[in-house]
Amino acid sequence: MSIIELGEVRDEPESPPTVRRPRAASRRLRAGGVLLAALVVLAGATPVPRRAVASVPTAPGASTYLTEDSVVVVDATTPTGDRYLTAYALPTANDDSVVRRRWRTPLARTGDYLAVWARRGLLLAAGVSTTNSPIETTAFDAATGRQLWRHPGVARWTADGGLLLVNDESEEFGAVRKVTPDTGAVQWTVSVPVAGSPELHGPPDQVDQLVLVRPTGEVQVYDAGSGRLLDDVDTLAGARSAFQRVQVVGDLVLLVPPGSTRLVAYGLPGLDPVWTSPVPLVSWATTCGDLLCAVQQTGGIQAVDPATGVVRWADSGPDMFVETRGDRLLVTGPDQRYAVRDAATGRERVDLGEWQLVAPLRRDDELIGVRSAGRQLVVAALDLRTGGTRVLDVLPDVAGGCQAALPVLLCRRLDGSTGLWRLAR
Secondary structure (H helix, E strand, O other), rough: OOOOOOOOOOOOOOOOHHHHHOOOOOOOOOOOHHHHHHHHHOOOOOOOOOEEEEEEOOOOOOOOOOOEEEEEEOOOOOOOOOOOEEEEEEOOOEEEEOEEEEEEEOOOOOOOEEEEEOOOEEEEEEEEEOOOOOOOEEEEEEOOOOOEEEOOEEEEEEOOOOOOEEOOOOEEEEEEEEEOOOOOOOEEEEEEEEOOOOEEEOOOEEOOOEHHHEEOOOOEEEEEOOOEEEEEEEOOOOOOOOOEEEEEEOEEEEEEOOOOOEEEEEOOOOEEEEEEEEOOOOEEEEEOOEEEEEEEEEOOOOEEEEOOOEEEEOOOOOOOOEEEEOOOOEOOOOOOEEEHHHHHHOOOOEEEEOOEOOEOOOOOOOEEEEEOOOEEEEEEEEEOOOOEEEEEEEEOEEEEEEEEEOEEEEEEEEOOEEEEEEEOO
8 A cells, every 4th residue: 555545454353464565674673871871770779680582593584483382493595495484382481492393384485475374273484485576475284384375465364354455556456355264265256456455344353344445436345254345425426436444443434536625524333424525745643542533644633523524523633643541642753752642632641762663463462661771671561551661681682673462572683683571460
């Protein structure tokens, strides 16, 4: 999707990871006396105990993914040698320095996996076979590693236990398919036009409706279980074609018409008009407390009443929305400092300082922030309710690239290896 499209919102637990094509990026590790002094302040007089570390066997260039009960290692592309997908069991609390291999399965020598996650007995891996090929999802048996099937698109679970494969990368027509999880058998298919912007309603593991916007202005709602068309509405006057952006937030379909001068809301599943709000240049939207936060392409946030479309508060500053927990918002500025705001008023509650967030595996897990201090990595829980930070550990010789499935933390070390730590909570 383009950078001005409405993005995906994760309002419920157990979200699949965001899948993006790889791009070159690097972060300079920050060091020096300022951060070391901050570490002393955060940690207080009581030293933080260091946990036993378990090393994950990885070859150079391999990628690692943390799931509820495993670390999955994807070997790097190789022109001649063998290549594997390997799952290791997480260390237990009684034996936290050992990882044991559960299974290993061969992979094709070419291709990149961009995200790997486990759910309902399946290990799902989204990736590309070549640089310009569409994203595909491959399903493996999570217990044995046996490959079950492969389909174009990124997988999402439906409310009736099926899987939707959303493929909207085609330059002509993409498709949304529903498949049987254990066999990959296709149950139904709906075509997606160019810039069709398929959007899903419901929690990430219980999708019940599919929303499409077609170039002619027709917005369509399909039942995610059966593929049946439930309703549609023409949003463009006359028989003309124009690009519109759409996003589902809660029970609202939010549409940005041509010109991007307003935000239009329809109710699900009947697509009844709810309101039109004069919020221009909306990039994406999400729930924030009892309101709806529209993030604009030019920066800034406008908080809208989801029942009426009335703007309750607005901030045109450079801060960008990051996360919401209850009636608190987490925002970040261009200096990578995080602050907590009140969702109802937009008023800043506390400045949390400079951190890098570690995406939690489960939606309700504590937010974890990390930052470097010399050759050490400070790991802290960020509490949006109290506005406080609590140091969980100080890890030596860690570069970053962390993932969390609390209480387990996986990070890349300075020597290029991968380690697992069990955190105090």
